[in-house]
Amino acid sequence: MKYSKNNKPRGMIKLSSVLKILILIVVAAIIILGSMATAIVLGIFKKAPVIDPSEYRSQLSETSRIYTNDGKLIETLVSDEFSEFVPYEDIPKNLVNAIVAIEDERFFExxxxxxxRVVGALIHDLKTRSFDQGASTITMQLAKNLYTSFSKSVVRKITDVYYSYQIEEDLTKEQILEAYLNSAGFSKGTVGVQAAAKTFFNKNVSELDLAECALLAGVTNLPEKYTPYNTQEISPEDDLGNIEVVLLPKNENSKPNSDEIIEIAKSLNELGQIDNFDLIQIQNDLMVPVKAVFNKTSQERQKLVLKKMHEQNLITNEEYENALNEKIDINIGSRKESGISSFYTDVVQKNTIKILMNSGYTKEEATSKLFNGGLKIYTPMDIDIQRTLEQVVSNPKYYYGGFTDKNGVIQPQVASVIIDQKTHEVKALVGGRNVSGGRLLNRALVPRQPGSSIKPISVYLTAFNNGATAGDVYLDSKMPEKIFGYSPRNSGNYYQGWTTIRNLLRQSSNVGAFQVARDISADKDAKANKNSTYSKVYNDEESINKMVDTLKSIGVSTIVEKKDNPTWNDMDxxxxxxxxxSYGISPFEMAGAFTTLANEGKYANPYVVSKIESNTGEVIYQVDPKEEEITTPQNAYILTDMLRDVVKRGTGRNASFAGQDIAGKTGTTNDKKDVWFVGYTPYYTCSVWIGNDKNQKLSFGSTQSAYLWKQIMRAVHEDLDKKEFEEPNGIYTKYVNGRRELFADGTKPHYTNKMGWYKDSQEKKSEDKKDDNDKNNDNEKKSSNENESKTRKKSSSKSIITDENEE
Incomplete structure (x- = not known):
């Protein structure tokens, strides 16, 4: 019986049809899933930021460095990572081959x-049910280093693939290797092969041998596992002279350094393993010393690298055997110049950020650029002068009556700045003694009350600019409070009677400085002023404003004006x-201000940054000091000559040393809370401040700051020829009060008619005889005296913090 299609049992489907349907479903699913995957991938590509691989150098994080005036490295500015760019041609061929052999053997194909490799990694991961083989090429790793992130995600992997094709289109293989070898991490906060070579072997990458190249190449796979060294605690049984010492920063959760650690640190210091400032940081519990121990796990990885290189015919059998048998020595490289504190470079960093902000960067961008932009920052620091300054101020014999405060900081403290007045270069700077490390109080920048050291730059410089001379005559005697409402007093109640401005400055007369300041605005030839003990026609506000203007013109930035604080200010x-x-003046600004007198009356801002280069060598900043004439060369020389007298015969005798011409001024504030000496030679200007951080009374006066100044400057000038201050043209000599005096051409001494007067007889004359000029100016004098009385009362309220105590 024949069957037809119509006779086939219902509900039955051929097996072949089922298979066809299944295939169609699978194909449809593949198409749908493929379409979805394609859409997802395309979406990832679309969202990926646009990159320009040809600008890879700008994407590399590179540590900035600070150099001395002669190009010597002072400090590497390591924030979180240490990196230093090196061009491809300086990277050893063995290191390139080692990286390619272990990371991406078909890199050039x-x-x-x-x-x-992708297929092989996929099969391996499926068999082991793991994802420990990622199949990333060097190009993909470069994309991760520069453009994506280190997160393990499908999106990141796809983005890396997308970017790797762009990188390969834009860059040569050598450029890709250059970028990768300068961006790969090598543990211990090092990025790039140059930083790694300096960190682990204390040499440039170009100097590495085959064994060292293979060791570094093995690190990048798992940096913390294959790091060349690990750290261990140092014990007294260790051979301290032959260990590699590493200083690790402490944090708030760290245990305090034990007495045993402190003693070990002292021994390391004696052996030259750490310097004095490292020791201070350990004693202050900022750092802890540990020893570097070779990591044998890294050598296992090194052997695998060498094996791969041998299998790929990148090294000979002899090279392979020699490298396997070579002993690896870890030699930890230093990232800063030893023997100096961070105070100078702290100022450099602050100034660099300001310079970058003035160029258009935000503060955040400038800070990032400073630490990660690969800048080369050149300074005018003289490393020998800096070391000399550090060594002298650290000697405890210059600070008797010392103690340690509750923060563990030794007191009294010190700050000193040395400037080349001709070039305005800051040659050396310290902001404390027996303290070190970043982010500490830099006393060189902290304003403190200057005492009488302000007189040459506020009173006398301004007075000379307004017609005063060294031979002007004043009465150095107690001023009657019934006239002034207030009377400054001289240290030790020592008064000279009628004398000249030169002698007032030499003996640091407070009364004299007060009277000379009043006369800044006075007509010294007016009869009312010439024929009375104290000038009667003057303008307080004008005199004060002129002194303030002078101080501002020579870099003093901390004056409190009435507009800043109407009730408590410095306008007096x-x-x-x-x-x-109110605040005072910093040692930095004091030194800068005095350069005006040392530099023929010209001032420019002192600088600690002379040039900044980008990581590609482009000069992005070059200092250009703008000098301004604050006073004439004649005035500057005469004031210098007067300050020479201060050192030879006055309050600054302790600053004198043979072999150099010296000028300067002491300063002591009330209760000896701050003592100063600011002085200069024909070579350098130097400020010295000594005081306690909390303003406690010192056990000494300004004779000690002058003595410390001498010790600093004598050492600095040890190998310099003797020079004298050069007298400019336009000066003549005249005798006043029996003493030879210097005057600028066209000027003459004032008030010489007052010589020999006594206060009582003068007051009687003033009462008995009134000249016509006095009568015509009664109203003016009345107004002036009323103002004067108000000023004196105000001055009296501040006198508790301003009396000079020169020794």
């Missing part, structure tokens, strides 16, 4: 993705003549 004679200012 693929176009960004090694599909053979007391702060500006005796130095009892």
């Amino acid at each position: 693929h176009s960004g993705v090694d599909y053979k 004679y007391s702060p500006l003549t005796l130095g009892g200012m």
Whole structure:
């Protein structure tokens, strides 16, 4: 019986049809899933930021460095990572081959993705049910280092593939290797092969041998596992002279350094393993010393690298055997110049950020650029002068009556700045003694009340600019409070009677400085002023404003004006003549201000940054000091000659040493809370401040700051020829009060008619005889005296912090 299609049982389907349907479903699913996957991938590609692989150098994080005036490295500015760019041609061929052999053996054949490796990795991961083989090529790793992240995600992997093709299109293989070898991490906060070579072997990458190249090449796979060294605690049984010492920063959860650690640190210091400032940081519990121990696990990885290189015919059998048998020595490289504190470079960093912000960067961008932009920052620091300054101020014999405060900081403290007045270069700077490390108080930048050291730059410089001379005559005697409402007093109640401005400055007369300041605005030839003990026609506000203008013109930035604080400010004679200012002046600005007198009356801002280069060598900043004439060369020389007298015969005798011409001024504030000496030679200007951080009374006066100044400057000038201050043309000599005096051409001494007068007889004359000029100016004098009385009362309220105590 024949069957037809119509006779086939219902509900029955051929097996072949089922298979066809299944195939169609699978194909449809593949198409749908493929479409979805393609859409997802395309979406990832679309969202990926646009990159320009040809600008890879700008993407590399590179540590900036600070150099001395002669190009010597002072400090590497390591924030989180240490990196230093090196061009491809300086990287050893063995290191390139080692990296390619272990990381991406078909690197020179693929176009960004090694599909053979991808398949092999996929099979391995499926068999082991793990994802420990990622199949990333060097190009993909470069994309991760520069453009994506270190997160393990499908999106990141796909983006890496996308970027790797772009990189391969834009860069040569050598450029890709250059970028990768400068961006790969090598543990211990090092990025790039140059930083790794310096960190682990204390040499440039170009100097590495085959064994060292293979060791470094093995690190990048798992940096913390294959790091060349690990750290261990140092024990007294260790051979301290033959260990590699590493200083690790402490944090708030760290245990305090034990007495045993402190003793070990002292021994390391004696053996030259750490310097004095490292020891201070350990004693202050900022750092802890540990020893570097070779990591044998890294050598196992090194052997695998060498084996791969041998199998790929990148090294000979002899090279392979020699490298396997070579002993690896870890030699930890230093990232800063030893023997100096960070105070100078702290100022350099602050100034660099300001320079970058002035160029258009935000503060955040400037800070990032400073630490990660690969800048080369050149300074005018003289490393020999800096070391000398550090060594002298650290000697405890210059600070008797010392103690340690509750923060563990030794007191009293010190700050000193040395400037080349001709070039305005800051040659050396310290902001403390027996303290070190970043982010500490830099006392060189902290304003402190200057005492009488302010007199040359506020009172006398301004007075000379307004017609005063060294031969002007004043009465150095107690001033009657019934006239002034207030009377400054001289240290030790020592008064000279009628004398000249030269002698007032030499003996640091407070009374004299006060009177000279009043006369800044006075007509010294007016009869009312010539024929009375104290000038009667003057303008307080004008005199004070002129002193303030002078101080501002020579870099003093901490004056409190009435617009800043109407009730408590520095717009008065007391702060500006005796130095009892609201905040004071920093040692940095004091040294800068005195360069005006040392540099023929010209001032420019002192600088610590002379040039900044980008990581590609482009000069992005070059200092250009703008000098301004603050006073004439004649005035500057005469004031210098007067300050020479201070050192030879006055309050600054302790600063004198043979072999150099010296000028300068002491300063002591009330209760000896701050003592100063600011002085100069024909070579350098130097400020010295000594005081306690919490403003406690010192056990000594300004004779000690002058003595410390001498020790610093004598050492600095040890090998310099003797020079004298050069006298400019336009000066003549005249005798006043029996003493030879210097005058600028066209000027003459004032008030010489007052010589020999006594206060009582003068007051009687003033009462008995009134000249016509006095009568015509009664109203003016009345107004002036009323103002004067108000000023004196105000001054009296501040006198408690301004009396000079020169020794």
